[in-house]
Amino acid sequence: MTSEKTINPSVQILTVSADESGQRIDNYLCARLKGVPKSLVYRILRKGEVRVNKGRVKPEYKLQPGDNVRVPPVRVAEKAQAQISPKLNKIAALEQQIIFEDDCLLVLNKPSGLAVHGGSGLSFGVIEALRVLRPEARFLELVHRLDRDTSGILLVAKKRSALRNLHEQLRLKQVQKDYLALVRGQWQSHCKLVQAPLLKNELAGGERIVRVNEQGKPSETHFSIEERYANATLIKASPVTGRTHQIRVHTQYAGHPIALDDKYGDKDFDQAMRAIGLDRLFLHAFSIRFNHPKSGETLSLSAAPEKKLKRVLQSLRENR
Numbered sequence: 001m002t003s004e005k006t007i008n009p010s011v012q013i014l015t016v017s018a019d020e021s022g023q024r025i026d027n028y029l030c031a032r033l034k035g036v037p038k039s040l041v042y043r044i045l046r047k048g049e050v051r052v053n054k055g056r057v058k059p060e061y062k063l064q065p066g067d068n069v070r071v072p073p074v075r076v077a078e079k080a081q082a083q084i085s086p087k088l089n090k091i092a093a094l095e096q097q098i099i100f101e102d103d104c105l106l107v108l109n110k111p112s113g114l115a116v117h118g119g120s121g122l123s124f125g126v127i128e129a130l131r132v133l134r135p136e137a138r139f140l141e142l143v144h145r146l147d148r149d150t151s152g153i154l155l156v157a158k159k160r161s162a163l164r165n166l167h168e169q170l171r172l173k174q175v176q177k178d179y180l181a182l183v184r185g186q187w188q189s190h191c192k193l194v195q196a197p198l199l200k201n202e203l204a205g206g207e208r209i210v211r212v213n214e215q216g217k218p219s220e221t222h223f224s225i226e227e228r229y230a231n232a233t234l235i236k237a238s239p240v241t242g243r244t245h246q247i248r249v250h251t252q253y254a255g256h257p258i259a260l261d262d263k264y265g266d267k268d269f270d271q272a273m274r275a276i277g278l279d280r281l282f283l284h285a286f287s288i289r290f291n292h293p294k295s296g297e298t299l300s301l302s303a304a305p306e307k308k309l310k311r312v313l314q315s316l317r318e319n320r
Contacts, residue, residue, distance in 0.1 A: 010073060011070060011071070011072055011073065012070070012071040013068055013069070013070055013071075014032070014068070014069045014071060015066065015067070015068055015069075016028075016063045016064065016065060016066060016067040016068075016069060017065065017138075018065045019139065019159050019160045019161055020063060020138065020139060020160060021062075021063050021064055021065045021067075021160065022062055022063065022160055022164075023062065023063055023139075023141075023160065024059065024060055024061065024062055024063075025045065025050070025052065025057055025058075025059060025060075025061045025062075025063060025069070026038075026041055026042065026045065026059040026060070027141075028063055028069070029041045029044075029045070029050065029071070031131065031138070031139065031140065032071060033071070033074055034131050034132070034135065036074055040074065042059060044072060044074065045057070045058070045059050049072040050069065050070060050071060050072065051069070051070040052067050052068070052069050052070075053067055053068055054068075054070075090114070090129070091129045091132050091133060093111075094108070094111075094126075094129050094130070094133065095133055097109040097110070097111065099153070099301060099303055100299070100301055102294075103158065103159070103294075104157065104158050104159040104161070104162040104293060104294050105155065105156070105157060105158060105162055105292070105293065106130070106134075106140075106155075106156040106157075106158055107153060107154070107155055107156070107288075107301055108126065108130075108153070108154045108156060109151070109152060109153060109154075109303035110126060110146055110150075110151055110152060110153075110154045110285075111151055111306070112148075112149050112150065112151040112280045112281065112306075113148065113149060113280065114126060114129075114148065115148045116142055116145050116146055116148075116154065117142065117145075126142075126154065126156070127140060127141070127142060127156070130156060137158055139157070139158055139159055139160060140156055140157075140158060141156065141157050141160075141163050142154070142155075142156060142157075143155035143156065143157050143163060143166045143167070143170075144170065144242060146285060147245065147248075147281075147283075149262075149280060149281040149283070150179075150281060150283045150284070150285065151280075151283075151284045151285070151305070151306065152179065152284045152285025152286055152303050152305075153177075153285045153286070153287070153288045153301060153302075153303050154285070155288070155290075157293075159293075161293065162293040162294065165293035166290065166293055169290055169291060170242065173240055173241075174290065174291065175288065175289070175290040176238065176287075176288065176289040176290070177238065177239060177285060177287075177288050178236055178237070178238050178285070178286060178287045178288070179236070179237045179238070179239075179247055179283060179284060179285050179286065180226065180234060180235075180236060180237075180282075180283070180284045180286050180305060180309075181234070181235050181237050181247060181251060181258050181282060181283045181284075182232055182233075182234050182235075182258065182259045182273070182278075182282035182309075182312070182313075183232065183233050183234075183235055183251050183256035183257065183258055183259070184231070184232060184256050184257055184259070184266050184269040185231065185232065185233065185255070185256050185269075186228065186233055187223070187225055187228075187233040187235050187254075187256050189225065191223060191254055192222060192223055192224065193220070193221070193222055193223070194220070194221050194223065194250040194253060194254055195218070195219070195220045196212040196219060196249075196250060196253050197212065197213060197214060197215070197216035197217060197218055197219060198210050198211070198212060198213070198216040198217055198219045198243045198244070198245075198246060198249055199211055199212075199213035199215055199216030199217070200216075200243075200244055208244065208245075209263060210243070210244055210245040210246075210248075210249050211249070212249065212253050217241070217243055218241065219239075219241045219243045219246050219250070220239070220240040220241050221237055221238065221239045221240065221241075221246060221247055221250045222237070222238040222239075222240065223235050223236065223237055223238075223254075224236045227313070227317075228320075229316040229317065229319070229320050230316070230319055230320050231269070231272065232259070232269075232273075232316060233256065234313065235251075235256075237250075237251070245263070245264070247283065248261055248263065248264050248283065249264060251264075252264040252265075257269070258281060258282055258283055259273045259278055259281070259282040260273060260274070260278055260279070260280060260281050260282060261281055261283075262281075273312070276312055276315040276316070276319075277308065277311055277312055277315065278308075278309075278312045279308070280308075282309060282312070284303075284305045284306075284309065285303070286302055286303055286304070286305065287300070287301065287302040287303075288300075288301050288302075289301075
């Protein structure tokens with residue numbers, strides 16, 4: 001028989017601060033009820049157990065400053081709570097990957113293989129891990145995203161005002177993001193810019209595939225060569241827009257897919273890269289520059305690629 005644990009053993013009445021306003025009630029509750037499955041959050045909303053200013057609300061309701069939120073006691077199976085236990089080592093290791101933190105911002109060097117958010121069959125991601133590491137944080141939200149298999153710099157806002165400010169900088173293209181990618185073959189020196197519209201498609205199994213298509217959204221990536229090898233090139237990719245899988249699709253479109261890209265890659269090239277020790281997508285967000293959302297000063301941050309990527313590059317140099 002599965003035992004249960006009560007989260008928040010008594011009814012809570014929470015007052016929404018100005019910094020917490022603007023977010024959806026479902027996201028607000030997920031942040032407050034740590035360890036509670038999203039399905040249970042939606043159930044208590046649907047049943048009217050959660051009230052805002054004494055009235056029922058839908059999950060998409062956006063909170064206003066001064067709203068009073070009634071949060072009921074929630075009983076969750078110990079089994080569900082225990083699901084995070086095997087991941088405690090990963091969570092502890094994530095603490096060592098924080099490269100900058102203050103009262104409104106956290107910057108993480110995200111490992112490859114870790115999703116930024118739970119969902120789509122994944123119960124655990126960066127945000128869930130950070131909520132375990134920072135239980136006192138009232139607000140933790142992604143500023144932007146990285147693919148699960150992409151490593152590198154990820155911005156997380158600790159205040160809604162910081163999130164709004166950074167989203168505005170992204171909208172105005174004031175954030176400079178640079179990635180390192182190992183691609184097939186000899187990247188042509190004259191290929192410094194790819195402008196190709198991207199259209200996102202969802203396959204029957206829920207998998208997302210992005211294609212260059214005239215009906216897609218305008219997309220732009222700048223490229224430069226970092227180092228050449230016998231059968232590969234290390235390039236720097238600087239996306240101007242932030243479309244799903246943008247760098248991966250733009251490199252494929254240019255005729256040089258990224259090493260070990262399971263969606264857009266080349267099997268023969270991937271096999272050759274595996275032979276020298278590569279076991280993950282070679283795409284790493286290594287630097288970012290933006291204005292601090294509170295002080296306004298320019299922040300330039302960098303995150304070195306993990307050792308296994310450096311070893312692969314050394315092998316390529318030796319075989320050159």
